[in-house]
Amino acid sequence: MLQFNDVTFSYPGKNFPLMQDLSFQIKKGEFVCLVGHSGCGKSTIFRLVNQLLTPNQGEILVNGKNIAGQKNYCGYMPQSDLLFPWRSVKENVMLPLEIQGKLSAKERNEKAEEALQMVGLSEWADKSPAELSGGMRQRAAFARTVMTGSDLLLLDEPFSALDYLTRLSMREWLLQQWEQDKKTILFITHDVEEAVYLSNRVLVAEEIPMTSLSSVEVPAGYPRTRERMREPGMLLLKEELIDRLRRKDG
């Protein structure tokens, strides 16, 4: 689904690369979390995938084709929900369809209503985003991301600003969505427990410049409950990931 082939990138004006000959791939339907130190370049990977930035060398493929020239191949959800306060919740959700300009107003409205139903916000369609709780806003932002119609979703720490209990509910909710929709998700988090709970595989960025990502399989299938986090394999994996990240601190 997503493939980096020997990608090298440095920000203009920086005389060292942030990633050097980086290669990795994500298969269709996977839920992969990316963990690594602050500033190691995780969000930069997303900016490269959605073409806000261009690699200095190497290529990025989605569905086997170079992303240059492709459109609407990924949906991106940032840490803050970035809902527009002057638009209703439904108007926010239908924004990607307006930008694509392919559907009539009636069709856009129907699609947005379906998406709001999917995320349990039908009753809130005509409210302003300011009237929603933090978790509801993130659900609306997720619905908007899904409205891009892309099978590849890039989620950049989407729950980090939420309180702990809301975060737990949102993780459960996101897994349900993923199991229903079968999208491919690449999810950035600083929270090792979140990574182990959500993903089938964790990618660890262990160095700067990033020359490779270590890939660690999560030893549990789906549906995934919080009880599974108490299984020895899951506890061991969590400790192993913390150790790997700590080693880089030392």
Ligand SMILES: Nc1ncnc2c1ncn2[C@@H]1O[C@H](COP(=O)(O)OP(=O)(O)OP(=O)(O)O)[C@@H](O)[C@H]1O
């Ligand atoms: N526009 C820019 N120009 C120059 N340097 C930048 C720019 N954006 C980011 N950087 C630098 O690139 C490095 C990687 O940034 P990036 O946001 O990808 O890291 P990250 O791993 O996502 O960090 P965090 O976990 O804190 O969000 C950082 O050192 C950052 O200061």
